[in-house]
Amino acid sequence: MSLSIKKRFSLSRFSRGERTQGSSIDLNHRRVFILPNKAGLTLGFVILLMLVASINYSNSMGFVFTFLLASAAQTSTFFSFRNLSGLQIMSVKNAPCFFGQPAAASFIIKEAEGRTRWALFARIDACIVYIPRLLPNESYPLSVSIKPDHRGLYSPNTLTLSTSFPFGIFKAWAPLLFEQKILVFPTPVAFGQALPMSNVIDSDGAITSIEQGAEDFVGFKPYQTGDHYRHINWKAWAAEKGLFTHQFSSQHCPEVWLDWSACSATDTEAKLSELCRWVLDAEKLPVDYGLRLPDSVVSPSQGFSHQQHCLTLLALFQAPPHA
């Protein structure tokens, strides 16, 4: 893939990085840049002083060592480059997170050229991860904490992989911009009302409490992963008869509607936050919960994927800002 002249010299290539289609980037001469860092500039000044002293005293050995130092510094840039080049960085699917809570962008760095790599830094915004070394052909799981600035689909900023190996006087860096999105749910916030209990509706239409609903007991079934702990027959467990759960008639499972209009908050974002809180709370109770938003309705159910579905709807509600 060749670059147009304009793209080749655009500044963002050096800081933000080229956009990539795939989920994996190989570092090569096109991705890796190198410049002296602060220490390098200081060393440059020292070399200049040494040169002035050598010139002033017309000192041959002074010249020899001044030039040797400058040449070694110059040569070291190749090794800085080699410390990054040939690394393979893959972006990994990120777990969703809640807005305002710590999140992480995950990658895998793979050493593919059979050389040990030293002193790597991975940075997104202000968060820096130091990797003392990568062994030959090692795959290193990298996770950098990020702070999404809005709910919805969030693209982490550029991941910058850098190194100042071997002498600490040149910084080689590779800006890597992946097409990687993290789903950010709204912040769960309780606004007084714990759960809209009044909305618990029995299948026959009568408004009852959750406790009553839970008494429509049908029988036992062997425990399956995912069954609610409240439904486990602990007496049977204590008698060492095995692990069983109470089974309730599905028609009799209470339902609760988490309704947009029932929110005590007034602002859109606040309402979303409250609904988010309710979804999390309702999942902990033995109830089927449904979600009613102005533009969509999710029929009552429960379980992890149902919860994720509801939270995703909340996250993506009304084309979130900055998306």
Added chain:
Amino acid sequence: MPEPRLNPAIIKLLLLIATLLVLPHIGSLQLIFIAVSLLLIAWCAVAHYFKRFLPNKWLLLALSLLLAFLVLRLHGMSLGREASSSFLLVLLGLKLLECRSNRDVLAVIFVSFFVLITPFLFDQTIGLALYSLCLFFLLLSALVVNNTNLSNIDTIFPYRFAGVIMLLAMPLMLLSFLLFPRMIGPLWAMPSDASNAISGISDTINPGQISHLALSKETAFRARFNGQSPTQNQLYWRGPVFWNTDGRQWTLSPSKTIKQQAISGPASTTFQYSIVMEPHQQFWLYALDSPIKAPDDVKITEDRQLISHKKLSRARAFDFTSSVQPTSETISEKDKSRALSLPDNTDIKIFQLAASWRSGTSNSLQLINNGLAFFNREKFYYTLTPPQLGNDPVTDFLFDSKRGFCGHYATSFAVVLRAAGIPSRLVAGYQGGIYNDVGGFWEVRQADAHVWVEAWVKSLGWVRIDPTAAISPNRIQHSIDLDEQRVGDEIKYFIDPPDGLAKWGQQLSSIIQTVDYYWESGVLAYGPEVQNDFLANFGLHGWEDMVLWLAILSGAFLLIFSVYLYRLNPNKTDPSQKAYLSFCKKLARRYDEKRASDTSLAYFGRISESQPVLREKLLRVRMHYLRCRYGGGRIEPLLESIKSFKL
């Protein structure tokens, strides 16, 4: 970047380096600074193991102020080499004590790089250069250790890296050394301390002057003749010429320069040679008596001195031509009176002696011979340890002590000649030298320093007269053997060729001197003049050419190096992947394009939909491809299954 925590292992390495850096300064810097910096290093070593001895910020500040004051107190405000070297040493010690973070370590290493070159301001021997090269290597290793936060400095990795980089840096360094324009002179006036502790002939001569050099093994210069060498007794290396005397000492006065002569005379009396001269901080140079041709920046005076346009402050090589045949000259009235003037308080006994030499002859040469015969006849001794002389050294020497070195003989002879009415002057320089048959050059040592007389004889011009030769012919025939010499003993000369072990010893020292000669003439003498001449051989003239070619050649070197690195790591594609991709390309030509996001399953599936006939074969290719690429299978079945397509 966050500051990784200070790596304790590196302190040990830095302590070692700092100690090794201080050692070469012993002898050139004042002892107090050596002691102070070693103490600071020792303090740092103690504090490394017992943290409670670490100085706090305020103590360090007070210490720094105190030491800065000490440097200023002892060296003044001069920016000379001693002051700055002392200052850097103290700074190194203080910075070492202050090491708290990786950045401090970097500062210590950077200061160390500067301290590495300060001993060269005083001395530039091969030994020191090799020593510093080792230190340079350690410093690079320290940079690597610091940068990688290695907790263990015994592993070979940082040293291997530093070594490789140092080797790779050599060609670039050589290029810069050869091509960096040297004509940029001193950027500011050299502080006066650059000229202290010089050895060699000074700008005044008194009778006892030369004897302090007599036991000095130091090299004054080395000369290599193109073609045959003159004989040992022709080797009078002419230096400054003295006209003025106040009875006690002789001083220099400026002389007119003359144009250089065309080379004339028979080849047997003309010698071309190159001289590599040690820095002696004087304007005059030494050449075989008497010089007739010199490089453009060296003037030849009327009295055959070679005067450089600036003080010789570093080793330099010169190409001279000399003729040992006396040339007939005229003498001006002014010079004649200069060459006859005597101080008013000259003792009457000297005039009586002069009259006794003159008696019975009107011929100047005869008179001179009478004088030489006088030295031979009377009980004069040639000795390196003459007695102290009084206020009138010439009279004391001639009539009382009668023991002396070449300085005594030459000064008193010149005074008596003047008293006798023969214009005379004093020439200082060197006589003889040791031929090094390994390197094929003459080595002239400070011990060969010599003073002789020149007298004006009508029809002959200035004639060289060496009264020392009359007393001690061996001095002129052979060089003094310094290894055998003891103060107060009889003088030993190189007369018999040594044998046995001594022969091997001499051979070894010849080899060492030869290495040193090439070091001096090839490396140390590489200054503006040599650089100009050397680069002119390649058609490079002036600093513009040098800078241009420095840029071109170092750029080319870096380019070659990067290409080499690039070739070293070609894009390694798995052979099965290569086969698969080329197969996909061929398929694309006939059927459907493979998109970047397509897996083999998706792509082959799409083709099978439109070409159901191919389904079986495609499945087989896919199976062999996956097996070969991920399952460790062999590649042949894949290639065969691809071949069955006959694309």
